[in-house]
Amino acid sequence: MPFGSMSDLGPSLCTVTSPASTDRVPPQLSAGPRPAPGPAADEGLARRLRALACTAPLHDLDARKANLAGEYSVYGMAEVALAAIDLVTLNMDFDTGADHDQIVARLIPRIAAQAPRRPVAEHERVARWVLENLINVGSVDRGFRAVYGTFTPDGSYVRRDYDFKLIEEVPGPGGTVYLRTTDEAVNVLVGALDTDVTSAQIAAEVKLEVLISRGRLADAQLAAEQARYRTVQYSETLRRALDATRRNVRAVDWLNAVPDMIAEALDHVADRYRHENAILTNIRKARDETEDPEHKRRAAELVDIVKECIRRHTQLQSRLLEAGPLFRAEQDRQAFATPLTTSGIDLYGHLVAPVLPLPLERAVRVTDAFFAHGTGLRTPVSVRLGDLVDILLTPPVEREHLGAEMPEPDLIATPDDSRFSEEQLAAAMKLLDLPADAPRRLSGLLAEARRQDPELPYLVALLAVHAASPPVGTAYRQGEEKLLFAVDDGTELDDPEFGGADLIVGTALLDAAGMAADRTEAA
């Protein structure tokens, strides 16, 4: 079923509910025995409606791509969106989330595969568009809202707003913003993940092992990836608990719940670590023994995934080990301060906690009262007409658009460490400036050079060797008229300092005019 824009979401969802409601409304109207659908019976339906709503933004992307300026129908937006959710989930770290630009960069290959002939800039635009729509940047809450209907305990029908997010932005260190997938998104992604983390993980591991032993690597890869999602989910639960502890020891049950959870998580890590190492050995064996290149590739990928799982477990474990000392330190800080007997206001217990469960229209009265009396004072700005005229007539201050003056750089002369001086180069060039019809032997050139300057033969030899492979193409392009060349005709060089071939060094004339004509023709 195609979804319209988000504003159409309500009606389209209601189409889904309509068969149910037609069944139920008549008995209500007949005022007979109370209809069966109480909130309990309705709950399952509501849950499914909410699950359905989570997929709506993805369908919506494909529906709305037609409205984009340009031809975008070639892209499978829902596919890109699922890939994006996938990437964010896998890149979520313990402390922060996934980096926005990195996700875009990793999405591009898939988008490029969908439309290889389109420019990269367009691929990037698609990636950003999908990501922004998954965050829903345009809305105030940066989230989605779906409307669905339920029956209240007294049997009346109520339309409700369901608010959810798929990818949310969280503050990271240093004022940066990171992306995290929400539970809803993870549910959309892998489906039915809303189960007990530990048991789901065990099931996945067992499945993985069986699949590998049977050599079904494609399925094994899927299972391994699912196992990784669960590991991420596990860390996320723990991260929240530890965060809460850091803020307030008493907000978390450190008597039973948290120690139990930590013990459970440590067991889990130890268990998984053992397990995954065993799996790793298995897959490595599969990877090395298999003949099929496709199997080999999959097995290699699996090795990477399982290694990544192990890395995450290790990370989780180190956090778990820090949890105890963190609690004790916070306990010292928060609980053992000298108690003062006072009857003052407990801002949290007396105000924040009671206000939060209130309905909005009542809660806002309390926060308004706090705001009105808690913000202090502002001295009102009073303007005199005379000042106003002056202010309005004052020309705007010239901006120093050139910026501050640059200090004169303090330059240090670097010693001239050239092997040959400019004069030597000039002398060598003069020596090698041979007429086009009279090439000379290198031995003669060296002897002549040696008479001028004992260092000069080295430079001449260097230039001659260099001319053995003259850059003809470059000279041609630059419109040179002549070019130094050197040819080896097999004669040995007889020289006290140098050995090798006695090159014939000469100058070749280049047809500069013809070349220029060729160039214009080519252009």
Place this chain on the structure above:
Amino acid sequence: MTEHVDRSEPEAAVPQAPAAVTPADAADAARLVSFGLQPKLQPARDQEYTELLRRYREDPSFARLADAVATGLGLVVLEVSPRAGMAVTAAEDSVFAVRMSDYARRTSADGGDRFLHGLAHLAVAAMAFPRPEDLADDGYIGRVTVNGVDAFVRQACRRLEERAEEQGENTDPATDAPGLEAAWRIWIRRSAAGATKDARRLAGSTTGIVGKAVAFLTDSGFLQRTGDDHGGTYRTTARYQLQVRDMAGSAAMAELLELGVVPVTDGTPTLLPAEDTDALDLVADAGLPFHSA
């Protein structure tokens, strides 16, 4: 209106000839009040301010004169002391009062935004003074961070969400009655941060709203910025403690009581919501006198 009232007692005990108030005295008194109107000014940094504060504390008639000037301007004197200076705040409907509509746009149109801004201020205070002792102890200096405040409210909201789920409640609000949506949902629904084109904090996100609150409080001389970690770290000033303790806390509490909500805690601990939800339920006959254990 607390401490300065006591000043009249020694005066009553030792009757003096009513000293004539000279225009110079009135000017000095008004000068002292004007110092009080500059909340970021530290008394210790200004000799004239220090001198006038000393005179306020030693000369009861001058004190009464300064109080009268403040009252006439529509100000409430919270405390006059070397640490807090002439701590004055705006009386209701005074020209100095801060209005929500001036504070943030959108708030008049959107009840949700109005609530978020108000809650941000309340949450900053609750984080700055987590225990009743902290609010009562004059020497206490609270510390808050922007991300910390957001995380703390989110955590409180999440507990309510979990509790609602445990009880099988459907907290999704009815579509045609947004005012009946539970307050905690408004906060949890708003994203914590958001990427913007110019790398500034997204104004509509909850960290943006808290950031605005702390920046405003800093301008009011209530907070001092100490660093950039965790979205900005701040410490409280004596004035903030006075403002929250003597004005805001009690005003909000009175409003809450008027709504028929009587928060009961056992008096000792803090920062933790009362575990039993009964305490948060509405009481039938409103206006019960509030009692703390």
